[in-house]
Amino acid sequence: MPDLTVESRRVGDVTVISPKGFINAHTVRQFEQVLARALEDGDQKILINGSGLAYIASAGLGVIMGVIEEVRSRGGDIRVAELNETVGNIFEVLGFNHLCRVLSSEREGLESYQPISGG
Amino acid sequence: MELRFPSETRYLHMVHQLAKNLAESTGFQSVEAERIALAVDEAATNVIQHAYGGEPGHEIEIHFDPEGESLDIAILHEGKPLDSVPVPEFDLDQLVAEKRKGGLGLAIMREMMDKVEHGQAGAGKNVCVMVRYKQKGSERG
Numbered sequence: 001m002p003d004l005t006v007e008s009r010r011v012g013d014v015t016v017i018s019p020k021g022f023i024n025a026h027t028v029r030q031f032e033q034v035l036a037r038a039l040e041d042g043d044q045k046i047l048i049n050g051s052g053l054a055y056i057a058s059a060g061l062g063v064i065m066g067v068i069e070e071v072r073s074r075g076g077d078i079r080v081a082e083l084n085e086t087v088g089n090i091f092e093v094l095g096f097n098h099l100c101r102v103l104s105s106e107r108e109g110l111e112s113y114q115p116i117s118g119g
Numbered sequence: 120m121e122l123r124f125p126s127e128t129r130y131l132h133m134v135h136q137l138a139k140n141l142a143e144s145t146g147f148q149s150v151e152a153e154r155i156a157l158a159v160d161e162a163a164t165n166v167i168q169h170a171y172g173g174e175p176g177h178e179i180e181i182h183f184d185p186e187g188e189s190l191d192i193a194i195l196h197e198g199k200p201l202d203s204v205p206v207p208e209f210d211l212d213q214l215v216a217e218k219r220k221g222g223l224g225l226a227i228m229r230e231m232m233d234k235v236e237h238g239q240a241g242a243g244k245n246v247c248v249m250v251r252y253k254q255k256g257s258e259r260g
Contacts, residue, residue, distance in 0.1 A: 025168065055135070055153065055157065057157060057161060058161055058224040058226075058227050062220035062223055066218050066220035094211060098211075
């Protein structure tokens with residue numbers, strides 16, 4: 001089983017990035033490349049689905065930290081969903097839950113990007 | 120208990136899993152053990168990337184001492200001392216504003232453990248000592 005696989009797919013106008021495995025200093029390049037490709041393609045609404053993520057070390061958090069302002073400056077955002085207890089805990093401890101929105105499910109994450117329809 | 124491994128990031132997961140298993144066998148719950156493992160992962164990453172400058176072929180030692188009131192972990196290396204450069208207080212907003220990708224490792228170590236200290240261990244070795252108390256609040260520093 002590989003240390004990390006990172007899938008990227010479009011759901012409507014949202015790019016869902018799903019890392020499976022762990023992100024540390026050894027595997028971070030794969031995660032960084034997929035995120036960089038999304039930015040190069042002009043994707044604005046990015047949702048990281050963490051359901052397959054066993055743990056994330058500072059290297060992976062640094063990638064999110066390093067690009068989130070750029071995405072926002074283009075009118076987009078990076079949000080995360082379905083974090084396990086370990087990853088959710090590290091997000092809270094470091095304040096990443098204030099830096100980016102954390103949703104409980106991918107569906108909620110996708111809905112969070114849709115404009116609220118009236119009536 | 121001692122572990123020796125080369126200064127290459129491909130060994131980090133093995134170190135992470137070993138630290139987690141050892142913490143669990145010492146009596147820490149799974150989430151607490153994962154926090155300890157993450158701190159060890161970060162400390163080892165710092166040694167590989169900063170003390171040895173990413174150069175492979177050097178040795179890193181990790182000593183685990185689970186006896187007593189705490190789990191004491193010492194990471195030893197012969198690279199550049201990691202206490203030579205002052206590290207500013209962790210400020211996530213500042214790091215984001217500067218579009219920095221680094222600066223989180225030491226913050227994670229300090230948040231996950233009760234004590235983190237860098238120093239010299241003699242015989243030309245430098246050491247990072249991390250302590251996690253088994254009883255919450257026994258001596259958080």
